[in-house]
Amino acid sequence: MSDTFSARLRAASWQDHQAAESQRYVSALVAGELPRQRYADLVAQHYFIYQVLEEAADAMRDDPLAGGFVDDRLTRLPALEADLAYLLGPDWAGRIAPNLATRRYVARMQEVCFTFAPAFIAHHYTRYLGDLSGGLFIGRQVAQTYELTEEGGVAFYHFAGIDDPRGYKNAYRARLDALPLDVTAEAALVGEVAVAYRHNSAVLAELGQEQEPKPVAPESMESAA
Numbered sequence: 001m002s003d004t005f006s007a008r009l010r011a012a013s014w015q016d017h018q019a020a021e022s023q024r025y026v027s028a029l030v031a032g033e034l035p036r037q038r039y040a041d042l043v044a045q046h047y048f049i050y051q052v053l054e055e056a057a058d059a060m061r062d063d064p065l066a067g068g069f070v071d072d073r074l075t076r077l078p079a080l081e082a083d084l085a086y087l088l089g090p091d092w093a094g095r096i097a098p099n100l101a102t103r104r105y106v107a108r109m110q111e112v113c114f115t116f117a118p119a120f121i122a123h124h125y126t127r128y129l130g131d132l133s134g135g136l137f138i139g140r141q142v143a144q145t146y147e148l149t150e151e152g153g154v155a156f157y158h159f160a161g162i163d164d165p166r167g168y169k170n171a172y173r174a175r176l177d178a179l180p181l182d183v184t185a186e187a188a189l190v191g192e193v194a195v196a197y198r199h200n201s202a203v204l205a206e207l208g209q210e211q212e213p214k215p216v217a218p219e220s221m222e223s224a225a
Contacts, residue, residue, distance in 0.1 A: 005186065006173035009125075012190050016197035021134055023201060025208035030138060032145035038207070039146060039153075040087040044096035045203050046156065047080045052106045053127060056113035056120055065117035066124075068175050073161035074128050086152045101206040105199035112192065118185050121176075122192035126200065129172060131157070132165045 020026075028034050029042070054077050060066040084092040098106065112119035139157025142148060150158045162168050181189065 006176040020201045023204035048098040079155035101202035118189035126196035
C-alpha cells in the first residue's frame, strides 16, 4: 500500500466517504424512487454549498499552499444556476432555501476556508474529487431516470474542460502529495476532510428525512375516522 499523503488521506476518510454515499436519499434518488422535485431539492442545497466554496476559492487563489488547487474548470456555480432555472423556472432564486444541515455546513466553510489553507484544501478535495468520482455515476443515473440532459437539469455533473477525469484526479492527488505540510497541518487537513464528509452526510440525511411520511397524531386520526 502506498504511503503517500493522498493514500493516507483516502484511507483515513474512507468510512466517512462510505457513510455519505450510503445515505438512503442517494440510493432512492439513483433508483428513481423520488419525484423530480426531490432532485431539485439536492440541486438547491448544492447551490448554497458551492456558492461559499467557490467564494473561498477566489479568496485563496494566490495562497502558496491552496492556490494550486484552484481551477476554474471545476467551477460549478453557473451549472447549478442553469440546472435550477431548468428545474424550477426563472424565479428559482426565490424558491430555494438552505436546510439546517446546509446552513451548518456553509457556516463551517465560512469559518475556516477563507484563511486557513489546509481547511480549504480539505473541503475542496471532499467536494470536487467526489464530483469527479461517484458524482459522475449519480449524474448519469439521474439524467436517465428523470430524462434530463446536460443542457437541462444535470449540467452540474458535466465538466466541459476535463476530458479525462481519472487523469485529473491522479494529478490532483500528486498535488496533495507534494504539499509541504508539517505534522500539525497534515493532521488539520485530514481532520477537516472528516468534518466535511460529516456535514455532507447531514445534508443528505436531512433531505432523506423530508421524504419520510409524517406521523399522524392520535387526535388527527380520531377526527379522520
